[in-house]
Amino acid sequence: MVYILFSGKKEEYELNAEEIANYNKIIANTEFSFFQSLVKPVVIFDYYEDYALKLISELCAACGMQYNCSVEYSSNAIVDAFCVYEGEKRKIVICEGTVLSVYRYSSILSCLYNVVKLKDDKKDIQRHSFIIHSTTSNGEIIDTSIIISDSLKENMLTDYIAMIALKCIISHEIGHLLSGHIEYRKNAGENSVAFSMAETISKIDNTTLQVMEMDADQFSACQIVSILESELLKDERLIGIVEDIAQVFQLIGAAVQCVFYLIGIKNNFWKTDNPQKYTHPPAATRVNMYLDVMRNLLGKDKNKDWGYIVKGVINAQKSIYSYYESDFNNPEEFVMDILNVDNHIKYLEDEWKKIKPIFASFTKLPFIDCE
């Protein structure tokens, strides 16, 4: 259950009727708005459950597979998401901490830094800080501060960034589910299998686990490009609020970096000298490969559009860093991290080519070589 505290002060817990009416006027009311009303519990989870189940059933139907999978919302503060196989049951689990963090970053990026340029951007817009006060199933309390703007467009943009970021995370987990990763691990003798966003417990060697992460990221990048092309670029509501079409691509970049910032910076795993030690590739490597897949899917003649996605990634990184007043004094190094091919990327790509055919033998999902 999520409650809203105005400006985080308990004594201001109760908004009066006029304030509620005023705030409810600026709530964006998209199907994926975090707030449908400031005084009602947040019901956003249903939207993502529908998204996940629909994607799984559509892809399974298209390739003649059958998976019964549930999607669960875990009411805890952890920033994580899982793909789990246990007792013959498959499920995708999304922790509340992830959803809250994603909405928080998205609201900062949209309302305070305008990482995506909006049409008729007005100056002197008031922004308000709200604390979402949420009590988890084990009694833990998570207070998440979210920015709400007096500009409806900015709040709408927050919803779009968060929606893409969460679909990026959820489709990654679906990638594990459908790409034969569970079957591979079952075949290797694991009775229960779980993939986590940051660290996976498994008997499998780290290289294979990292290749699975890379594979799931590729699946996710494909889904995001598909949402971009089949939905966002045709979305009149979105096109109606952004300055130009390039901003839709920047929005994608900002959402992707929202996710990898969360994974990389929070877990202090942006880069490492010894990537082989871990079950996941470092976040910098993952953004780099994610961008690469998107570039290939957009097509070589779309380099300009891809450039806007990269710009969105860089804008988001710069903004979150400056919000937390942390060092971002080497932007060139960041650009190298996300665009240059390093030894670990080459290593993983070679391994992926060797291991991918084995994953493919466990699934009917078509083998797509993104090169």
Ligand SMILES: [Zn+2]
């Ligand atoms: Zn994963």
